[in-house]
Amino acid sequence: MRQIDYPDRAEQAEGLAASVADTLRAGIAAEGRASLALPGGTTPGLFLEALARQELDWAQVTVFPADERWVPADHPRSNAALIRRHLLRDEAVMAKLIDLYDGEPTPQAAAPGLSAHLAPHLPLTALVVGMGDDLHTASLFPGAPGIVQALSPDAPPLMAMEGPAPEREPRVSLTLPVLQAAGGAHLLIVGDSKRAALARALSMPEGTDPAEAPILGLLEHLTIHWAP
Numbered sequence: 250m251r252q253i254d255y256p257d258r259a260e261q262a263e264g265l266a267a268s269v270a271d272t273l274r275a276g277i278a279a280e281g282r283a284s285l286a287l288p289g290g291t292t293p294g295l296f297l298e299a300l301a302r303q304e305l306d307w308a309q310v311t312v313f314p315a316d317e318r319w320v321p322a323d324h325p326r327s328n329a330a331l332i333r334r335h336l337l338r339d340e341a342v343m344a345k346l347i348d349l350y351d352g353e354p355t356p357q358a359a360a361p362g363l364s365a366h367l368a369p370h371l372p373l374t375a376l377v378v379g380m381g382d383d384l385h386t387a388s389l390f391p392g393a394p395g396i397v398q399a400l401s402p403d404a405p406p407l408m409a410m411e412g413p414a415p416e417r418e419p420r421v422s423l424t425l426p427v428l429q430a431a432g433g434a435h436l437l438i439v440g441d442s443k444r445a446a447l448a449r450a451l452s453m454p455e456g457t458d459p460a461e462a463p464i465l466g467l468l469e470h471l472t473i474h475w476a477p
């Protein structure tokens with residue numbers, strides 16, 4: 250684990266974008282193609298726009314959200330919509346986006362097909378995730394139904410998950426083994442409450458069950474990018 254603190258969010262966006270772009274270029278040079286999983290939520294807009302300005306062979310890059318709320322691509326809560334809006338432009342307009350919402354009635358019905366669809370793009374060349382104040386990452390929420398399986402080494406690539414109570418929003422999420430196997434893995438967080446949440450995670454006793462704080466399962470693999 251490594252932590253980079255930036256003076257502001259613009260520098261954070263540029264710094265993280267440059268690092269992810271280097272990893273994608275190296276992946277394309279080695280394999281002819283690259284895959285990238287990205288966070289949704291409220292934080293990544295500036296970073297995605299900085300990434301979209303990076304020059305690389307974007308036609309060889311497949312991107313998808315690391316997690317998705319079970320809503321169509323035109324819904325304000327869609328993580329794919331955020332990626333489409335902020336990344337698929339400028340240099341990155343040719344990147345291929347896999348939308349994890351496929352129109353099945355439930356995430357449970359969709360998960361096996363989505364896992365098979367993602368399999369050829371694994372292991373991920375690069376990964377960026379976010380984190381909630383509750384120490385969830387992707388849509389791996391503390392104490393959620395299925396969380397123990399989603400954190401286990403034999404989890405399928407993607408599982409149906411639930412958001413936190415009381416809404417228990419239906420979602421899908423990449424599982425911990427997929428996140429851990431990513432080539433270059435980064436955590437993008439901003440603000441004092443996320444810094445405090447990270448400090449809380451880091452001060453948890455060794456042996457704490459990651460089902461209580463899912464970010465713990467990934468921390469050692471991550472470069473953390475924080476800005477005020």
Ligand SMILES: O=C1O[C@H](COP(=O)(O)O)[C@@H](O)[C@H](O)[C@H]1O
Nearest residue numbers: 288289290291292379380381387
């Ligand atoms: O629900 C989600 O939350 C996390 C963190 O979001 P933020 O708004 O606090 O930045 C996000 O990384 C994840 O993709 C999203 O679905």
